[in-house]
Amino acid sequence: MTRSIFSDYRIGNLPLDNRIVMAPMTRGFADNETGEVNYLIADYYGKRARYGAGLIITEGIAINELAKGTYGIPGIYTHRQTLSWQKVTREVHQYKTKIFAQLWHVGRVSHQEILNGQTPVAPSPIGASGHVHRLRKPFQAPRALKNTEIYQIIDDYRDAARNAMEAGFDGVEIHAAHGYLIDQFISEKTNNRQDEFGGSLQNRLRFLDLIIKEVKKVVPKNKISIRVSEKKDDDKGYVWKYPEEMVCAITEILSKHQLKIVHPSVENYGDTLQNDQRSLHELFRQYWDETLIAVGNIAPNKGAVIVGDNQADLVAFGQLFIANPDLVIRLKANQEIFPYQTKDQLKCLI
Numbered sequence: 001m002t003r004s005i006f007s008d009y010r011i012g013n014l015p016l017d018n019r020i021v022m023a024p025m026t027r028g029f030a031d032n033e034t035g036e037v038n039y040l041i042a043d044y045y046g047k048r049a050r051y052g053a054g055l056i057i058t059e060g061i062a063i064n065e066l067a068k069g070t071y072g073i074p075g076i077y078t079h080r081q082t083l084s085w086q087k088v089t090r091e092v093h094q095y096k097t098k099i100f101a102q103l104w105h106v107g108r109v110s111h112q113e114i115l116n117g118q119t120p121v122a123p124s125p126i127g128a129s130g131h132v133h134r135l136r137k138p139f140q141a142p143r144a145l146k147n148t149e150i151y152q153i154i155d156d157y158r159d160a161a162r163n164a165m166e167a168g169f170d171g172v173e174i175h176a177a178h179g180y181l182i183d184q185f186i187s188e189k190t191n192n193r194q195d196e197f198g199g200s201l202q203n204r205l206r207f208l209d210l211i212i213k214e215v216k217k218v219v220p221k222n223k224i225s226i227r228v229s230e231k232k233d234d235d236k237g238y239v240w241k242y243p244e245e246m247v248c249a250i251t252e253i254l255s256k257h258q259l260k261i262v263h264p265s266v267e268n269y270g271d272t273l274q275n276d277q278r279s280l281h282e283l284f285r286q287y288w289d290e291t292l293i294a295v296g297n298i299a300p301n302k303g304a305v306i307v308g309d310n311q312a313d314l315v316a317f318g319q320l321f322i323a324n325p326d327l328v329i330r331l332k333a334n335q336e337i338f339p340y341q342t343k344d345q346l347k348c349l350i
C-alpha cells in the first residue's frame with residue numbers, strides 16, 4: 001500500500017485521521033495575569049480542526065509560575081487554567097482532530113518583569129544572550145536551581161500533564177528543545193552542575209528522563225511526544241559536537257520508557273547537520289522505530305514525498321498553518337497556499 005499524507009495513522013490506540021500535524025506555536029493571546037485561554041483561542045484551534053488537521057500540538061504552555069518567558073503565555077498549573085483549556089479541546093474534538101498540550105518551562109530565557117518579580121531559574125547561573133520578546137530587555141541572569149527544587153519541577157511537569165488530561169487533551173508533548181529549561185540541562189554549555197543532573201551526558205539527560213518517568217504516571221505512553229533539537233532560540237550558532245551520540249542517548253531514554261513519538265525540531269527539514277553527514281531526521285530514523293514527526297520549513301508539496309518515501313510518519317507545518325487555517329483542504333485540492341507574513345499575521349488570531 002502506498003503511504004499517503006492524507007491516509008489515517010495510528011499511534012498505538014490513538015487514531016489520527018491523517019498524517020498532517022499543526023506544529024506548536026506560541027501566540028501570546030492568553031490572559032497575562034491568569035494564564036487562562038479564551039474563546040478566541042478555542043476558535044483559532046477549532047478552525048484548524050474543522051479544516052482537517054490530523055493532530056494539533058498547542059503552543060507552549062507554562063507548567064508552573066516560573067515557566068514563562070514572555071507576555072500572554074497560557075498556563076496549565078491552576079484549576080482555572082485547566083478549566084479554560086476545556087473550551088479548546090471541546091472545540092477541536094468536534095472534528096475528530098486530536099490535540100496535545102505542549103508542556104513548557106523556559107528556564108533562564110526570561111526576566112523578573114515577566115515572572116512577578118522572581119528571578120528566572122536554570123541548571124546553572126549562566127545568562128542567556130538576547131532580549132525578552134515584547135519586554136525588549138536583556139534576558140536576566142538566572143539563579144541555579146537547588147537540587148530539591150529540580151525534583152519539585154519534575155513533579156510540576158507531572159501535575160501539569162495530569163491537568164492536561166483533565167482538560168480533555170489527547171496527550172502531551174514535552175518541550176525539551178530550543179534552549180529552554182530541559183534543553184538547558186542537556187546542553188554542556190548551560191549546565192555545569194556537580195550533582196546527579198550535571199557532568200556526563202547521561203546525567204544531563206536525567207532531568208528529561210525523570211520528567212518522562214513522572215508524566216507516564218498520568219498520560220499513556222503512546223500519547224507522550226518529546227520535542228528535541230540541536231538549535232537553541234537564544235544561541236543561534238550552537239551545534240552538537242557528536243550528533244549521533246546525542247540522538248542515540250535520547251532514543252535510548254525514550255525506548256526505555258516505551259514512548260512512541262519523537263518530534264525533532266529543525267529550521268529547515270533535510271539540512272545536513274554541521275557535525276554529521278546526515279540530517280537530524282535521518283539520524284532519528286536510523287535509531288528510532290516508532291513515530292517520527294518531520295518539521296521545518298517544509299514546502300506544501302514536500303509533505304507527501306516525506307511520507308511516501310517513509311522518511312517520517314507525520315509531517316508538521318507551522319507558519320503555513322497560521323497563514324492558512326484551511327491548509328489541509330488546500331493541500332488536498334492542490335489549491336494556492338498563502339505564505340506566512342509575520343508582521344500582519346502574528347498580531348491577530350485568525
Ligand SMILES: Cc1cc2nc3c(=O)[nH]c(=O)nc-3n(C[C@H](O)[C@H](O)[C@H](O)COP(=O)(O)O)c2cc1C
Nearest residue numbers: 023024025026059060265295296297298317318319
Ligand atoms: C510564531 C511561532 C511560534 C512558535 N512557538 C513554538 C512553541 O511554542 N514551541 C515549539 O516547540 N516551537 C515553536 N515554534 C517552532 C514551530 O513549532 C516550528 O518548528 C517552526 O516554525 C518550523 O516549522 P515551519 O517552518 O513549518 O513553520 C514556533 C514557531 C513560530 C513561527
